[in-house]
Amino acid sequence: MAAVLLTYLVLGAAAGVLAGLFGVGGGLIIVPALVYSFKAQGVAPDILTHLAIGTSLATIIFTSINSALEHNKKGAVLWSLVAWLSVGIILGTALGAKTAALLNGEHLQKIIGVFAIVMAIKMAFDIGPKQPAQGPSPRKPALLSAGGVIGWASAIFGIGGGTLTVPFLTWRGVSMQRAVATSSACGVPIAASGAFMFMLNGWGDPQLPEYSLGFVYLPAMLGIALTSMIFARFGARLAHRLQPKRLKQLFALLLVSVGTSFFI
Known part of the structure; x- marks a missing residue:
């Protein structure tokens, strides 16, 4: 159990830095890591992917709050945009959670794998809509x-939405x-509403491991949240000091490895 908790603490630290540095909620790392962790723990294959997504969204609540607070200290969050984006986000996460519930675990893993590879290509080659002057x-x-x-997409992939919100x-x-900064703030309604829907969708499932609330596994959520809250602020500070192009390329290599592993 000690080794498992240590794994979750380290994972939370990595997710927190990514959240603050790149405006992502860390789910691109958390979901695959939890899938492998839950497999090792013997969680039923039918639900382990849904459990990983729901748990990831629950941890991103804490990550996004701390990242948003740090960015807000610098006056960088556009709260007027956050308010209107959040209305659509809440409706979209409800639909996304329902969509994920209709997919079996194997298909869901392959969809997440494709998404990870696409995001890796995007980050490595800086592909996306260009900012007008x-x-x-x-x-x-x-x-x-x-x-x-x-x-909708964030609820399916278990992410904080930064990979979509920032380019938009x-x-x-x-x-x-x-x-x-604004993306970090949007991660809060994404994660909160998404985690709530996954709790409801998994409530009472007989295959759930002990200490689960629906499709949210509490030991993993708490372990990851403890360190992610600290390291999200560290990542946010780095975002205002560094040019993270090289880090994005290294992160892209990791995403390719993660995405490919879901097809092997």
Whole structure:
């Protein structure tokens, strides 16, 4: 048990740094790591992927709160955008959790694997919509629609939405630092509403391990949250000091390895 808890603490530290540095909730690392951890613990194959996603979303609540607070100290969070994105996000996560519930564990793992590889290519080669020199602030309908799509995808993949929110905001003329900061704040409604829906969807499943609330495994959630809350602030500070291009490329290599492993 001590070794398992240590694993979750280390995983939380890594996820926290990623959350603050790149504006991602760490789910791209947490979900695959939990899948392998739950396999080793003997969790039923039918539910282990759903349990990993739900647990990942629950941990991202803590990561995103601390990352957003650190960014907010620097005045970088655009709260007016967060408010309208959040309306779409809450509706989208409900639909995304329902979508995930309709997929079996093996198919869900392959979908996550494809997503990890796509994100790796995007990060390594900096592919995505380019930021205009000056653009208008996104309008409410665009924010609601984008929030819905971001929430839906985030609930399926167990992520904080940064890999989708940051490109959308920069495409609409928001500076990179403000986009990362605003994305961190959007991670809170994504994670909270997504985790709640996974709790409901898994409630009472007889295959769940002890200490689970629906599809949220409490020991993993607490272990990861303890260190992620600390290291998210560290990552947010680095985001304002470093040019993380090389780190993104290394992170991309890790994502390729993770994504490919789901097909082997």
